[in-house]
Amino acid sequence: MSNKLTDSVLFLGKKDDIYCDRALKFVEDNFKNVTSYYSEWGKPMPEDIRHWRGDYIISYLCRWVLPVATIEAAEKGAINFHPASPDYPGIGCNNYALYDNAPEYGATCHHMAGRVDSGKIIAVKRFPMFATDDVSSLLQRTYEFQLVLFYEVVSKLIDGQPLPESPEIWTRPPRTRQEFNELMIVSPDMTDEEVARRVRATSYGIFQPTVDIGGFRFELKV
Incomplete structure (x- = not known):
């Protein structure tokens, strides 16, 4: 007899990413009804996603911006895992942390909203940055901490616990592609x-x- 939960989950990730693969496997191991899609640069969101209806949306490094109607189709919640602390919403987050010589960085889990990286924050996992860090080393460490954060948050869904409410807030509007290109x-x-x-x-x-x-x-x- 399976102990998997009957809740339906839409999992959205990124193609060719081992951390997304691990996150998806964890979801599939614990939920019976999982629909998954992996995003790619330059490829539009499949139309089927717009017609999905279910319990949870879990977005993990997904490149697509979901329509509000799709977010609202998740009856129990739609959450996103952002590879940055709340100080760096939007694109180029790790790049700006390096540019700022920030003392620490992190990963954030938050409720999804119509505007990217603006929903109420659920939890944050922080870690120190070092003078020797570059884009590659910071990304690697971010993805590792983000996966731990993912396990912690999704485990609460599996155990039937309410998601935590973090006192942290986004400290600035999401950065745009134009701003990143200028950097x-x-x-x-x-x-x-x-x-x-x-x-x-x-x-x-x-x-x-x-x-x-x-x-x-x-x-x-x-």
């Missing part, structure tokens, strides 16, 4: 310190900051 630009009139901060904050594999000289953009090699 990736360095120019000759910037100080050495400013250039170093931007390079540290935005260098990640094939993604590198660009140099603006007289309106012409050049990729910076570091």
